[in-house]
Amino acid sequence: MGTFSYNPEAIANLKITDTSILDRLVDFESARAAHLAKDHSRRDKRMSLSEAISAFVADGDIATDAGFAYVRTAHQAYFEIMRQGKKGLHFIGSPNTNQSYMINFGVCAYSHNSYTGAEMRGTDRNYSRQLKNGKVKILSEWSHGSMAQGFKAAQLGVPGVFSKQLLGSDILRYNPYVRVMQNPMRDDPDPVVFIPALYPDVTVIHVHAADKTGNARIYGPTVNDIALAAAARKVIITAEEIVPEIDIRYNSKGVAIPFMYVDAVVEMPYGAVPGNMPGHYYWSRQWWEKAFRYACVSDDNMKAFMDEWVFGCKDQFEFVDKLGGAKWITMARRLTKAAEYDNESDGVDFSYQPYLPDKDPGIYY
Amino acid sequence: MTTNKPANPLEMVAYVLSRQISDHQVVYVGTGLPMVSAILAHKTHAPNITMVYESGGQNPIEGDMPWSVGDPFTWRKSPMIQEMAYSFAQSYNGYVDIAFLGFAQIDCYGNINTHMIGDDFHKPKARLTGSGGNNDLSSLTENMVLVGIQSPDKFPKKLDFITSVGHLTGGDSRKKAGMLGKGPVAVVTNAGVYDFEPVSKRMRVKSLHAGVNFDLAQLTTGFELLKPEGEIPVTDAPSDEALHILRTEVDPHGVFTSIPGM
Numbered sequence: 001m002g003t004f005s006y007n008p009e010a011i012a013n014l015k016i017t018d019t020s021i022l023d024r025l026v027d028f029e030s031a032r033a034a035h036l037a038k039d040h041s042r043r044d045k046r047m048s049l050s051e052a053i054s055a056f057v058a059d060g061d062i063a064t065d066a067g068f069a070y071v072r073t074a075h076q077a078y079f080e081i082m083r084q085g086k087k088g089l090h091f092i093g094s095p096n097t098n099q100s101y102m103i104n105f106g107v108c109a110y111s112h113n114s115y116t117g118a119e120m121r122g123t124d125r126n127y128s129r130q131l132k133n134g135k136v137k138i139l140s141e142w143s144h145g146s147m148a149q150g151f152k153a154a155q156l157g158v159p160g161v162f163s164k165q166l167l168g169s170d171i172l173r174y175n176p177y178v179r180v181m182q183n184p185m186r187d188d189p190d191p192v193v194f195i196p197a198l199y200p201d202v203t204v205i206h207v208h209a210a211d212k213t214g215n216a217r218i219y220g221p222t223v224n225d226i227a228l229a230a231a232a233r234k235v236i237i238t239a240e241e242i243v244p245e246i247d248i249r250y251n252s253k254g255v256a257i258p259f260m261y262v263d264a265v266v267e268m269p270y271g272a273v274p275g276n277m278p279g280h281y282y283w284s285r286q287w288w289e290k291a292f293r294y295a296c297v298s299d300d301n302m303k304a305f306m307d308e309w310v311f312g313c314k315d316q317f318e319f320v321d322k323l324g325g326a327k328w329i330t331m332a333r334r335l336t337k338a339a340e341y342d343n344e345s346d347g348v349d350f351s352y353q354p355y356l357p358d359k360d361p362g363i364y365y
Numbered sequence: 366m367t368t369n370k371p372a373n374p375l376e377m378v379a380y381v382l383s384r385q386i387s388d389h390q391v392v393y394v395g396t397g398l399p400m401v402s403a404i405l406a407h408k409t410h411a412p413n414i415t416m417v418y419e420s421g422g423q424n425p426i427e428g429d430m431p432w433s434v435g436d437p438f439t440w441r442k443s444p445m446i447q448e449m450a451y452s453f454a455q456s457y458n459g460y461v462d463i464a465f466l467g468f469a470q471i472d473c474y475g476n477i478n479t480h481m482i483g484d485d486f487h488k489p490k491a492r493l494t495g496s497g498g499n500n501d502l503s504s505l506t507e508n509m510v511l512v513g514i515q516s517p518d519k520f521p522k523k524l525d526f527i528t529s530v531g532h533l534t535g536g537d538s539r540k541k542a543g544m545l546g547k548g549p550v551a552v553v554t555n556a557g558v559y560d561f562e563p564v565s566k567r568m569r570v571k572s573l574h575a576g577v578n579f580d581l582a583q584l585t586t587g588f589e590l591l592k593p594e595g596e597i598p599v600t601d602a603p604s605d606e607a608l609h610i611l612r613t614e615v616d617p618h619g620v621f622t623s624i625p626g627m
Contacts, residue, residue: 015487068420068435094449095497115497119396119433128492141480144419145453145501152450164457165504168530168542171496174486191543221421221435221446278437285432339428339437350429351618 003027006176013174014138022139022176024201025062025092025112028159031199034233038263044212045265046242049315052264053080056234057089061201062112064232065093068223069118070275070283073098074206074238076268076316082107083311092200094144094224100127101295103136104302114142118292126296141174150177150198151224154231162192203232205257206271208279210239214262215248217255220278220340229257238268240280270316274323274364281332282339284323284364289355324363331365372603374555375622376611377574378512379405380603382465382553385510390462391415391455393502396434398512399465401611401621404430408610417455419498421446430616453498456505457545464506468513469493470524473568473588475511475531475549475561477503478524489525496528503529507546515554521587532566539566556582558600562591569593572600 002019004026011019024030047055057063063081067073078098081089082105091099092112100116102108104126117124130136142150146165153161162183166172172180172193183190205225210216216237218225229235237257242265248255271277274284287309295305313319320328338348352365372380375398382402386392388411394403403416404427417423420433422440431438440446447455455461470478479499483490503509509531513519531549533539539548548566552559557573569591573582579597583590603611616622 013486068433070433071420071435096495113495115495117494123491123493128489131492132488134487138486141495143496143500144449144498145505148448148450148453152448164543164545165453165501167504167544168527168533168539169500169504170480170527171500189541189543220437221440223420223435223449226448227450276435276437282437283432336437339441341442 007179010140010172010174010176014140014176016139016176019176021110025198026177026196028197028199031154031231031233038260040260042213042259045214045262046212047264047266049077049080049238049266049268050084052236052266053077053084053086056236056263057081057086057202059087060089062090062092064200064203064228065091065096065098066203066205066223066225066228067272067275068221069095069097070288072206072218072220072272072277073275074204074271075275076271076273076319077204077206077236077238077266078102079310079313079319082306090139092147092198094142094147097124099136100124100130101291101302101306103127103130104299105306109136111136111138112140112142112147113138114144114147118288124292124296126302129299138174140177141171143171146178146193146195147198148224148227149195151227151231153195153197154199155227158197160194160196163195164192166193167191198231200228200232202234202236203228204236204238205229206238206268206277207257208239209241209243209247210237210265211243211245211248211259212265213245214257214259214265215245215255216257216262217248217251218257222256226256229261234263235261236264236266237262238266238271240269240271240277242267268316270320273316273319276336278336278340280336281329282335284328284332285352286355286361286364287323293355294357328363331363369605372608373622373624375624376608377602378553378555379611379622380607381558381600382510382512383409384601385551385553386411386414386463389413391417391460393417393456393461393464393506394434395464395466395498395502397467397621399467400431400434401616402465402512405607405611405615408614409607417452417461419449419452421448421452423447423452430618430620453501453505456502459507461506463508463510464502465510465512466499466502466529468511468519470519470521471511471513471552472521472524474533474535474566475509475552475568476524476527476533477511477529477531478526479528480526482525484525486526500529503531503548504544505546509546509549511549511552513554515556515582515585517585517587520585532561535566536564556585559590567591570597572598574600575602
């Protein structure tokens with residue numbers, strides 16, 4: 001049985017028979033030991049994506065969904081994890097949208113759930129079906145904010161934080177890690193929730209620029225990624241471009257991740273495709289709509305979809321070619337720049353034809 | 366889309382929700398109709414509000430309708446972007462005046478379910494998204510406004526899962542459980558606007574949209590609605606000007622507010 005003290009009601013509700021499966025996420029000692037055991041020298045950590053995934057993602061690891069679902073998320077690295085046939089990963093993240101399609105292929109088997117879905121583009125019927133069929137097991141339920149506090153506690157270097165979130169909700173009855181306590185600073189009743197520091201095994205974070213040692217720069221929302229990089233036992237950086245160390249030193253304002261966290265640096269232009277990369281490219285909105293309106297409908301559809309886009313693509317360049325190649329890149333760059341700052345006078349048009357099941361869009365706007 | 370057509374039910378919801386915002390407020394915005402309403406308020410009666418999004422963007426200079434709460438339009442030319450943990454902390458620390466959230470189910474105390482439909486967690490009839498930021502904002506924000514479509518399934522006696530606490534079991538139970546803020550102050554649906562009776566904290570009709578009477582509202586609700594004293598007011602409908610702005614500037618592609626055939 002597990003090392004830590006878990007909420008027995010949540011263990012019963014979640015039907016967890018051996019609680020040792022919960023341990024690593026909150027096992028600070030082993031995370032610290034892993035961080036100490038890394039080579040801390042400022043060395044060249046560049047390698048190929050397949051080398052990085054092969055070396056640093058192991059079957060059964062607790063992996064993260066980083067960025068914000070489809071914003072600056074290392075989708076192309078996730079696809080390589082799928083192509084390498086990794087098995088039985090636990091997924092954690094706020095949001096945790098990308099775990100869904102990995103369940104179908106045995107890549108994701110366990111979920112620390114906060115949010116899985118595509119907002120107004122529809123509920124994720126695939127996730128619902130996989131859960132009902134027992135293909136994924138939820139190990140804990142969270143809100144975005146409480147999970148973010150767990151990652152932040154790890155970055156702060158503290159055993160946990162006291163939160164005012166989750167109180168009174170059923171999430172408490174489906175989360176073995178968190179505990180309602182009395183605020184020790186008060187004599188009158190004041191319930192608070194202890195959120196332990198969370199330590200995933202491996203995180204893959206897509207950034208705008210990194211030097212060869214792993215100092216990494218992010219533009220736009222960092223969401224939870226700086227905390228994730230500080231917490232995770234193993235950190236893979238995929239970067240739109242590799243820059244000289246002097247570039248990082250002279251543009252240090254945006255440096256978000258220090259090199260010592262990092263195990264692997266992968267040069268990965270278009271590493272966030274088909275998601276949005278601030279400053280570089282907008283979403284392929286039709287790809288995501290196809291994922292939710294076609295692929296999520298049945299297991300057969302999901303297999304056909306992923307055979308085409310993941311298992312049938314060698315790398316991100318083949319993926320971009322399928323989206324529409326240079327024309328797609330040009331449009332995606334124009335849209336993201338317009339969305340961020342410069343369409344006031346020239347009126348870039350964001351309208352597009354949403355994905356229709358019977359019509360291949362050709363270029364996936 | 367022309368302005369002489371009356372508001373469809375989604376446009377009505379968006380408009381009524383926008384009226385919950387006062388100028389100069391800090392507004393925490395969830396995805397979908399909350400986003401539409403905040404932007405509509407900003408373009409009409411509340412041009413000086415500050416919008417906050419959980420992905421970190423805040424106070425964007427407006428552009429097109431965001432595709433997601435992580436869209437660049439949520440941080441367009443923002444003075445700063447917050448990390449997620451710090452973004453929710455603004456609600457805890459008292460800097461957020463009002464937040465809007467959607468739901469799959471709501472009960473008579475304004476508790477919310479966005480987790481699942483069915484009574485078996487392991488084999489639900491339908492698994493939904495989970496909390497996202499819903500629980501965080503419901504736990505921390507001073508004034509919550511909840512928005513959704515009204516039907517007996519969506520307004521059940523008992524939730525299938527309590528994702529977020531509103532007034533818990535009524536009375537002062539929310540405060541006793543340790544949550545901050547007033548909890549839900551209003552519920553906006555396609556049928557009407559509801560508030561919560563001050564002592565019992567049970568959902569009460571505040572106004573009903575044109576064409577809806579109390580019996581109809583009750584028919585679409587799985588629990589007993591409270592009736593206000595006196596005559597039930599009719600909710601103000603949007604002016605032609607507000608509808609025009611909604612249709613041409615806020616949601617010109619009808620992503621959130623169009624209904625096929627209307």
